[in-house]
Amino acid sequence: MKSYIYFIALLVFGLSTTTIEAQSANDIFRAAGSPHNPKVSVAFNKYYTAEGLATISKKIADAYPELVKRKSIGKSTQGRDIWMLAITDYSVGDADRKPAFYVDGNIHSNEIQGGEICTYTAWYLTESFKDVDYVKQMLKDRIFYIVPTINPDARNNYMKEGNTAHSPRAGLIALDDDSDGLFDEDGYDDLDNDGSITRMRRKNPNGNMIVDPLDPRKMIQIGPDDVVTAQRYENLGGEGIDNDGDGSINEDVPGYYDPNRDWGWKWQPDYIQRGAYKYPFSAPENRAVADFVLTRPNIAGAQSFHNSGGMILRGPGAEEDKETYNRVDARIYDAIGNKGAELLPGYRYMVVYKDLYSVFGGELDWFYGSRGVYTFTNEIFTGFAYYKNKNGDRDQAYKAEKDLLLGDGFTNWKPYNHPTYGEIEIGGFRKNVGRATPGFLLEEEAHRNMVFTFYHAHHMPLLSVDNITEKSIGNGLKEITAIIKNDRLMPTHASQDLKYKIERPDYIFLSGATVLAGMIVDNDDFNITTEQKNNPSKIKVDNIPGNSIIKVRWIVKGGGKVTVTVDSAKGGLISKKQS
The missing domain is CATH 3.40.630.10 (Zn peptidases)
Incomplete structure (x- = not known):
């Protein structure tokens, strides 16, 4: 039906x-x-x-x-x-x-x-x-x-309420500081309900601002030696009213966190x-x-x-x-x-x-x-993105808003009857211009x-068992040597990690034979090694540096083809069987 x-x-x-x-x-x-x-x-x-x-x-x-x-x-x-x-x-x-x-x-x-x-x-x-x-x-x-x-x-x-490009700058996490069920209720006010907090200005014969004759969107300050015949204005700041009746506007900002x-x-x-x-x-x-x-x-x-x-x-x-x-x-x-x-x-x-x-x-x-x-x-x-030739300033922002945004980022000045200031004008860049990428x-x-x-x-660690070699040393004993390679820039432990022992060491295991001794090879040419006497099949390594190798060695008895496994918290878990 x-x-x-x-x-x-x-x-x-x-x-x-x-x-x-x-x-x-x-x-x-x-x-x-x-x-x-x-x-x-x-x-x-x-x-x-x-x-x-x-x-x-x-x-x-x-x-x-x-x-x-x-x-x-x-x-x-x-x-x-x-x-x-x-x-x-x-x-x-x-x-x-x-x-x-x-x-x-x-x-x-x-x-x-x-x-x-x-x-x-x-x-x-x-x-x-x-x-x-x-x-x-x-x-x-x-x-x-x-x-x-x-x-x-x-x-x-930020997206749904009236805000400027910079507010709430601190990233207010919706904290209700005074437990009234609201937040951001005493800061700026979106007087014209367009979603953006822009600026307020008022005509004033003693004001120190005039409209830029080259760009009606802009206000420029009057210099001390300027002879002014144009309409003067005073800058009243961002849109807002006296929410709490204390005689001040926009001073009651929301709880800063x-x-x-x-x-x-x-x-x-x-x-x-x-x-x-x-x-x-x-x-x-x-x-x-x-x-x-x-x-x-x-x-x-x-x-x-x-x-x-x-x-x-x-x-x-x-x-x-x-x-x-x-x-x-x-x-x-x-x-x-x-x-x-x-x-x-x-x-x-x-x-x-x-x-x-x-x-x-x-x-x-x-x-x-x-x-x-x-x-x-x-x-x-960065403003460099607009014209690909320099980082931006305020003048460039006006230029880009006209040339590239085609006027879509600016609220043109319009009259508003303010409860305290009387007849004023509201206008300026919208909240999605300036910080947010167009x-x-x-x-x-x-x-x-x-x-x-x-x-x-x-460039995080990329580990591999690069090579496993075997050498007979008599009496049924063999020397197994493995090269552990890190092919990337970053070590398995940053210096800060090593200093405070934040993460456990890396471990290199040998399986497939009876391990009698295990050691880190410090210098192969001069046969300098550091033996690990406890649990020699599981060699503890403090760090595997970036773009470098670690060489380890075991003395083993019996067994066939061995497997070497590297277990690193930040470098991963990898294994290789002797070929």
Whole structure:
């Protein structure tokens, strides 16, 4: 009956029953570097709410069950799931033992690009797996843990409520400081309900601003020697009213809390580090990430996406912590960071405390300082992207908004009757201009930042048993020597890891014969070795350096062809049988 009614409705309203088919592969000419006919179609020229990102991640997981496992690693303050995609080739090896790369984004509410870049990375890995050998090999050897947004509540608040490009700058995690069921109720106010907090100005014969005669969008300040005949204005700041009747406007900002001051490394209280909350990991979002990471000792590299300014950042966050990053690890950071500056035109590789400001309790310092994981934070988007010739200033932003956005990023000045100021005008850049990458540039931004993470992940430890040799030494005894090779830049233990013994040592096993003695070969030419007298079949190695080898030796009795197995938390589990 329902089908009959639906058919009649189609006839009455003249609707077509034609089904829209997916694009035929025969109608597509492949563009290099992009999945050409993906199972999951996603437009990467727009931004998605937390629910939108969750829907996309589910579609990716459903389309590629052989490559993706999706799970919630915890709940946000307001009860939203924090979704994680674990991506690898599950048909090869033990996924939990592969070297792992962790990626997240959007810890700050207005720093939204990370959500799309993380999602693009997951999408690209899955959609390119069958066609791109680099991706196929990467997912054979590594596993990616991707968390598109670790702050879904604040992401939605920024997108759905009236905000500026910079507010709530600190990434308010939906904290209800005064327990009234609301937050952000006493800061700026979206007077015209257009979703963006712009600016207020008022005509004033004694004002110190005039409209730029070359660009009516801009206000310029009157110089001390200027002769002014044009209408003068005064700048009244961002949109807002006196919410609490105390005679001031926009001074009652919401409770300031910065989730990137909440991590448990060199944490400082609010009176020292502005934005700190109660204690390290006092936010459930960060606690969820920490709990996940602490149970994944295979994580060897990590990346967090923020905005803006076009920066590739490494720690230390504070000068007081500068001894944590020694020269050995700094060289590894420099090699990866400098390559990033090449892959990301207009970006600069920088050290937080030297080139920006001090940060205590930051995520990247926790990952390295507490877990020994090489970690970068990328500040996404720079004005260089507009014209590809210089980093932007305010004038360039006006120019690009006109030339490239065709006026889509600015609210033209319009009158408003303010309850305190009377007749004023409201106008200015919308909240999606300035920090957020424009839609037409977003996919390029996502791809370039993704390949930087791939370069970093590529240089996590890649171990192999390079050679196994046998030598008879008489009386039925044999000397078995194995060379363990690390073909990548990063060691199995960062210097910080070795200093504080964060992760267990690596172990090299011999099976298939009775082991009488085991040792590390320090110098083969001079036959200098370090014997391990206890449990000699399982040799303990503190570290397998990057682009280097470790040589081990056993004295054995009997047996046939032996097998050498390397067991490294960050380097994986690999074996080789003597040929």
